[in-house]
Amino acid sequence: MHRRRWAILGVLMLSLLIVMLDNSILNVAIKTIASPAPTGLGASQGQIEWAINAYTLVFAGLLFTAGLVGDRLGRKKVLLGGIAVFGIGSALAAESGSPGQLIAYRALMALGAAFVMPATLAVLMNIFEREEQAKAIGIWAGGVGLAIVIGPITGGALLDHFWWGSVFFVNVPIVIVALVLMTVLVPDSRDPRPGRLDPVGVVLSVVGLVLLVYGIIKGGELADFTDAKVLATILAGLVVLAGFVVFERRSDHPSLDVTYFKNKVFSAAMSAMALVFFALMGVTFFGVFYTQSVRGYSPLESGVLLLPLAVAQLLFAPRARLLVDRFGNRATTTAGLVLIAATLAMFATFEAGTPIWLLEVVFFLMGTGIAHIMTPTSVVVMQALPREKAGSASALSNTFRQVGGALGIAILGSVLATSYRDGIEGKLGVLPPALRDKAAESIEATLGIAGKLGPQGKALVTPANDAFLHAMHVTALCGVGVALIGAVVTALFLPGKAPAAQQGEQETELVEAAE
Incomplete structure (x- = not known):
């Protein structure tokens, strides 16, 4: 039984907390990031969806492989590497100059996060004896609940006093503290018989999901799911995912054992x-x-x-x-x-x-x-x-x-975007033709353009609210x-x-x- 096991659990909780905190903290920053510069990045609704999903898809796609890499190379090494990559991604995301950069850096953050989560649980199982494992896991899982509670409030407090990137930059000092404590406290361990990696399965699953999600989001942006490019992308995603299932069924070391289903x-x-x-x-x-x-x-x-x-x-x-x-x-x-x-x-x-x-x-x-x-x-x-x-x-x-x-x-974001565009397009006649397409993207785009037009723009506020509420009702149903x-x-x-x-x-x- 490791004598510093409870202190080590505290360090593992800190690592888990910042990884889980990032998604909940971003929720309240969505509207700010969508605002025109310099307040935000002027991101469209589709770009905001990608800023969230770039993290989610990379994180989900790498979880299995990350656990196996930790088993092979040593959990401490993987934990330190993962949290360092997460910190670097956070610093870069905070200084993003465009929505595209933010999406890329969010994916980098997810790459680090994917290696942190399974490693924390594996280390925990290694340092606690069986009779204390249930209690330790309960505390570890409580970190997720804690992130759900403090994330939105922390994000809101930061945005009230600092720039939008502060919701990412706040991770950096916590990462530095976690790295120091991990180096000092956390013991290394590895699996003497680690499983085999499945790089083909990982690539197929991530590529398939990205194509599918991209097609769905693009359909919402265009308010047209019959567009040839949209249909082709969604179909390509489904074909790749079908290929992933076939490959995993035939593999003797699948990252996803489809026989479970x-x-x-x-x-x-x-x-x-x-x-x-x-x-x-x-x-x-x-x-x-x-x-x-x-x-x-x-x-x-x-x-x-x-x-x-x-x-x-x-x-x-x-x-x-x-x-x-x-x-x-x-x-x-x-x-x-x-x-x-x-x-x-x-x-x-x-x-x-x-x-x-x-x-x-x-x-x-x-x-x-x-x-x-x-x-x-x-x-x-x-x-x-x-x-x-x-x-x-x-x-x-x-x-x-x-x-x-x-x-x-x-999917629900695309329903929201399509319904909003349908509801607001007929009310944008007061705008110059060049601005109408941009204004129809989201309520934030409409209000941002309206705010620059003075009294003429004020006439768009009520129609924008009405169109959004109708779109929200459709999406909720x-x-x-x-x-x-x-x-x-x-x-x-x-x-x-x-x-x-x-x-x-x-x-x-x-x-x-x-x-």
Whole structure:
């Protein structure tokens, strides 16, 4: 038993916290980055989607390989390298001169992050004895919840006092502290029998997802999914992903063992995870523009408004097992997805003057629904596979969450962009023809151009708000449909209430499955 194990856990938590914090901290900065220079980068909605998805897709695509590299080269080396790359990417992202640079540097940050997350868990498992592992993993997983809570508020506070790049630059001093503490405290370890790498599988999965997401986002930007280039890109993405599945089925060392999905229970649980993140990331995306662009809240106020969502997750996630024990995985998860659908339906009724307390209630209920989906589905995933596959199951569930979120931003973001363009184009006659196409990209583009036109531009503010609210309603209803599909899948395929003899085992699995 390592004598400094709890201090080492603190360092691992710090590393995990900044990696997870980055996504939640970016949420409140979306509107600022979309603002014209010098306030922001003047990024279009599609470019904002890519700034988020560049991170998500690289992170998800490399998780499995990063874990295997750590097993081979040594977890400490990989952890130090990963956190250093993340820090360098953060510094470069903070100084980005264009949306394209920001997207590239976000991908670099994800490259580092992908090597940090599996290495922290592997080191943790190596320094704690079995009787303390469950407690340590519970604390480690709490870092994710902590990031959800403090990310939006930290981002909002930074944007109230500093430039937009501060949400990335804040990582740099924390990375330096983490590197010093890791070098001093964290012991190295490696797997004596590491798995084989699967570079072809990694390339196919990342390329396929990027092509698919690019096609979806481009279709939203053009408000035309029948465009030949859009259809060709989406089709190419689907063909590459099909090739990935065929390759993985034939490989003797796949990065994704597709045979897992022959288990209907496993497939249903993974689908539920992906669909809830699909809906959640899509809502967060349009929710920021609703609170900041339409309602006029500052980034800090917008971050505080997201607190009920995070608090509900922290409050109910550890207690979700009580409902699972009483009603079973199927009933708990299905009810959670129905609750998510109901909260999205509420978003479809929100207007510019809706009481803000109602938004807070909806966010709290949404967090409650998520807590009662993620906990039981994590348990189901871990229990559906043999115990020796626990590491793969955990990494796979993380990957599916990230991919679900990326597709949620791409698809729901494209619905939002298409609906907004349809609603605002007829109202842009007051603008010079050269500016109309740019103004139709997003509410932030319309308001940015309107702000430069003085009294003439003020006439566009109300139509822009109206067009955005209609687009948000349409997008939210699409999210309702996705959540209800998830509810049907879980109701049909997830297991019901476990026999009493298995309930004690479930509690142990719950902690192990937390991330």
